[in-house]
Amino acid sequence: MNLVALSVPIFLFLIAIEFVAGLLRQRKVYAFSDFVTNISCGIGQQVLGAFFAILTFAAYRFIYDEWRIFTIPDTWYYALLLFIGVDFFYYWFHRLSHEINAIWATHIVHHQSEEYNLSVALRQSWFQTCFSWVFYIPLSFLGFSPVLMVIIVALNTLYQFWIHTKLIRNMGPFEWIFNTPSHHRVHHGSNPKYIDKNHAGTLIIWDRMFGTFQKEEEEVVYGITVPLRSWNPFHANFHYWQELAAHASKARGMDKIRMFLKSPGWFPADQGGVKHAPEVNAASFKKFGIEVLPRIQWYVFLQFLFTIGAVTYYMFFANDWILGDNFSNLAQCAGLAAFILLTIFSLGALLENRGYGWPVEMLRLVAGMALILLFSDEAWFSGMLLFYPLMQVTLLAYVFIPSFLRTQTQTHKTTAKTAAP
Template sequence: MNPITGVIITSVLIVIGALVLESYVAKKKKMTLYRLSDSITNLSCGMMERVFDFFLSVLILFGFQYIYENVAPYQIPMNIGTWVIAILAFDFLAYWFHRLSHEINFLWAAHIVHHQSEELNLTTVFRASLFAVFYRVFFFVWMALAGFNAITIGVCTMILGLFQLFTHSRVIGKLGVFEKFLTTPSHHRVHHGRNEKYMDHNYSHIFIIWDKIFGTFIEEDEEPTYGITTGFESANAYNANFSYWRNLLIRAKKTKKISDKIKVFTKGPAWTPDDVPHLPNEYKTDDNGNRIHHHIPISFELGAYILLNVAITFSAFAALMVVFKPYKPGEYFPIEELFSNHQILALVGIVLLSVFAHARMMEQTKFAIYIDAFRLIVLITLTFFAFKEFPFANWLIPTASVVCGVMLLWLIRLGVKASKKEAVIAA
């Protein structure tokens, strides 16, 4: 088995195992952690971010390795001691990247995606912005300049990512002595709270010591209320990624001073120009003025249809991670293959179109069924043209055609039922 394939399969199994375990524990504790639309939106954001990272991470690692070999004044040898230093240095940089992402609007425009959900569970880990891919470079290039090679930086990224699976859990209580120096689920729940007393605290990823050193630490004394203060009510990963940018551009356009137009992007989220108010909140309230928890009602049959199609999309996403040979430091990297490989382009197209179509189905918007029918036809077409020369084309293409055909028939059934329901309501 290809090493990268093994890593991907192992990672997927770890994530699935963790999700099942958290769901089981939550059921025992009678906690509601997962809502279908929210979890799928989280995964959709994650797939979009990874698709962009797939293209850029190879170039970034290539650049980091070049800096390590040709610019860094000293190349750090790797041993147990320097690995500890590398993880500490990476976590320190991650703290400041995270903190500044809450304090500077053009950075917050990317990081806000991670905070939009009013739930907190393991799928929240995957809710990340595609723009964060660009920003990470400027914070972690210092590792390469300090003398750490690209592999070390990549491994530190994976360690931090895996640790976040642990910190995003709601079923784990306080952990005694570990609360003193590690970022625990309790600490990170605080960070995701929109409660005024909790906001802008606990930025650390692995070691909570950075918050304690720089004065941003606070204990959890009650479970927070999650989400962003302005609310976000969409299951569309594209809206999630671009909504705050739209907010900033609208305010920058309306304000008269040139300096204020710039400050809209460089000041913090609480600031707005004197001549332009903040845009209206998105959340709804009840008759008493209390905020209503965002929830998209989805029938069992529609939920089953969407969930199975998300599984197909995730299969395409996983295949994308496997198809391309990863860059190894010291080797020539054929950058042009990223943009000319038909299999890669087909899989990217399938994932990006599917993310959009799944959101339309969840929100049950106008033309959602037609958009999803188009997605299924495109999936069959791209699979045929991109993979017809592959050794396993003799089973892949028929299987994809049958599965999409069945889904198309199911979609027609859903459309007929929806039409009958609308007719009854109209009558």
Template structure:
């Protein structure tokens, strides 16, 4: 996909692509290099729609659609998940191209509307099965040894179809809010398993067509993460809607393992996984992770699998830990026991940061500066060396981690933020960061040091 192709996409097209309302003749390309980076071009609309959701929610409900700390964590996860693309093409495209170049059976015409619509169905069908395999039943986990029960209380664990695949998807479900920022809470690991479900398309569909629909399928799923849209009438029968997807994100028992659709809800209706929204949905994992730190949000379930692997006796049992559901244990069904799903009471209180409003403002300011740096890095990546890219990525990750530490009020938060501020000033001094107005360089440095001193005082250093 080519970021340079963005000038060929009009504003109206950028709006329509958010809802999969593009036409075949607008989005058909002969070679992969001609395909625009639609996801990158959609970034301004992510922000605009989130602000619109905020206004509408305030008007209709008198309150914002979620919590600031949760929104920052969701956007952090989105940033985190996109960083590997600075260095290489995604594995989804790499494996697809390999299959296409070595094993394709037929070559469907890239400019045919029939190829376009077939790819739309194929990608959405592949997404449904990937999504379903990463799920299936949320259960409490107990592993039985020969003489006693070993209970492993891992936060956020869920009983899913394939444990290792759930490790790459649980990030998206870890938010206890449900709003447009939740759509951005993506896993950095997910693409390392999802590619398998799309590769069969490479036997006959050109990579350029696949790359278009892979992006549109992802973009479509942004707008359905909201509570400000209720029922869409007859459309509820065909497409995935906010109502259907709210059920998918719920931890109520009636919500478990339902509505895996990406764009078309017909897959769920055909394969028996559809459930309509009825009672109020409580969002998040059955065992909330209670953190805003990005590494835990991304990798806590992988750590859990590692711990469980070594704690489970027997070679074949260890193998099962990886490839059976997380609820499995010796003596249990492959997917665990459904009666062990924690009951939702409706009185659940989402985990929130207890830091002061001033510290939250500080975190937002630093986060905004990081986003500007992130966007600049993606815009300039063709002109930057691999070493410079790596340095920038490390700083972005450091910033996300430090903000997570601040929101969690970790004991080492002030030390980490001090180190991050020093790194920031170093990058500024050697020219990797620039103030928006060059003539205000000195004021920029003074303001930054003052901000750091303030955060130290707030944390009672």
């Protein structure tokens, strides 16, 4: 069972509460395009994660079956012990993902947002699991069962959802032991004193023990030191790899490899050497943004809600589809995965006012219709066959009719002016 899939309604509910609470306190907590990109990154991670999850589970299972030292029962007190173990290894994974360029290239995605709200928690890297699962292997050797491992790792991730908020200031004694919104705000800061601090998952004690703890003092400026300046979730996941490869190709000898293993900010001497993070100030910091027509925002928002439904459906069934021996199920799974990835690409392009945005979007809408036909054996098929085209035509009309009418009125006015004596 995918615990994250079960949590989707809770995530959405809490995001809605945070949004309303922000409005009531007259604080702008959310920025629309940033919100969409955050969730898009989370969606991509879940789509690809379905495949990675199967691989990592198989690896834990293999180690447990072949090489385990003890056989640890699945009782609540061992589960608690495992939770602490997972949290300890998470700290080291997370710390190294900030200190080694090749892992940072994946984890950077989580840090690109210049906002700080619950949607940032869902902004997850698509390829981070390729590195993170390795860190928990010692627990499989020790003899914790693979099922319990997967559940506890998921719970550790789920804990970190609620700490992504500006609306909870300080939690008193709870701050001594647990990771809190205040501690994690520091972690997301690009202020030089906050960089590479507070790597904790659930327990902040690891940072206190290993010297990476920093208290929240001056106001945090969120984001990375070289801003992403894009709403494209693909660019978010690949840009740092591209940058690393570009620097490595220019580097000489062992520096080509060092580029991937050194910490972010390190460059070969002939490319300028180490670059330190610049000082930033919350009052003067200018966030990235692109003006988009409100009706395009509504269009993207409604398409996005529909997509979240499709993603949740995917999350519930992907495991069975991939592991089952039915080829048509696998085709459905791959088709739905490709459609969801195309969706987040296309909606990102619309938010960036790209010239190719609407052509890609039209292609996507047709692909959606073809995809529904692929699910003709499902109970909801005939309903969707009717609903989908109706919904799309209505939304397109909502976006394009006002533009069409405006062009008509303008042409009319121009003609009238020309015709006037």
